[in-house]
Amino acid sequence: MLKRRLIPVLILRDAQVVQSVQFRHTNVIHWDPMKAVEFFNAWAVDEIVVLDVSRDTRRRQRFYDAVSALSRKCFVPLTVGGWIGSVDEIRAILRLGADKVVINTQAVRRPAFISEAAATFGSQCVVVAIDVRRAEAGGHEVYIDRGREPTGREPLAWAQEAERLGAGEILVTSIDHEGARQGYDLPLVRRLADALDIPVVAFGGVFTWQHLVDGVVEGRAEAVAAANIFHYTEMSTKRAKDYMRLAGIDVR
């Protein structure tokens, strides 16, 4: 049986780990991403996601250097995202040692990008990230450009289109919940997980280990991701796994 995955996310700005609260990145955590990866490797996490949120694209090379360095130490799948805009760029990132890529803004602007990426690298290589805010009128809306630009799209409809175009996984993040310590937006996660044939990874809002369990049991996510919580808790990923196992979840 397939194990449920636990995925720490490293959010990098100018190649340094930052904390993210509702998509604002203020605190630079005084942590070298290399240290983080060595730490996660030792504690049997199932995958590592690295997202570049830098606004200054002139410093993109620093992010590439960080990915390259991380991949040398990372013997679990390494998934890389942030501002990826072309098939050539995906190829370059895979050559640095990434196993999968996360695409988001460019996929909304030009949905054929999903198909092109899937045709070239296979669906399993293409994670489409969907960032969602609750709409004032009720319901949810997809945002792009790291939460700045509303798209008018409804998350499930967009996720289904992304699946049809060849996405291999959906990484769904509630911007409202991210960094808000209330757990995942479970109804949102569950709507997507129930309706899609591809795996859904829940992200945004984890503050307790129970939130991870909720993401699997109530949200029905295939994998649960979190960022900030792993930065502050000693032996954090091992404790998270132990907690999930005790709750009856089949983890590695």
Next chain:
Amino acid sequence: MIVVVDYGVGNLRSVANAFEAIGQSVTISSDVRDLRAASGIVLPGVGAFPDGMRRLHAAGVVDVLTAEVQGRGKPFLGICLGMQFLADDSAEGDGARGLGWIPGTVRRLEPKDPRVKVPHIGWNELTLTRDSTLYAGLGEDPVYYFVHSYHFAPAPDAGDVVTATCWHGETFAASVERGNVFGVQFHPEKSQRVGLRILENFVALVRAAA
């Protein structure tokens, strides 16, 4: 020298990094001279079968691979798509031809249970079905990282080539072995300790064969 075949697609760096972590340097190359000089050959791959085969042909390595592995019996390890290339052909995309080193075809995973999702992404247990050097020193049901939508289905006349199976809505071949040819559907380079152990076992058999 172990050569990791470079054909412009896939996670070559990850594979090279994993070998380096166990103290084995590798050469990433598509140069015919390197493949001729190699003592062992690794063919990694993430991606789509038709595009991958096109790139292998474009890199001009299909004939030399066949000569070195099938002709001269060099140890060969195909990883993920690299294992699927062993087949005669694939149902993925336009039904491209494979290397045809082990009779069989590549099929899409078809779980009977709709809750079992494809692609098969994540960590899953193997059932070892016969002795294989590759699994030396590993426990009974080792857990490996998979990421794929298709799997290699050896033909009945391929013989007893399946060394481990895995279940994801249906039972499929997680690894195959025939003589000097090894294939793993999972990613040893991404499976932490148990994965690095597989690579160590491969290195040992390359040294023994050299």
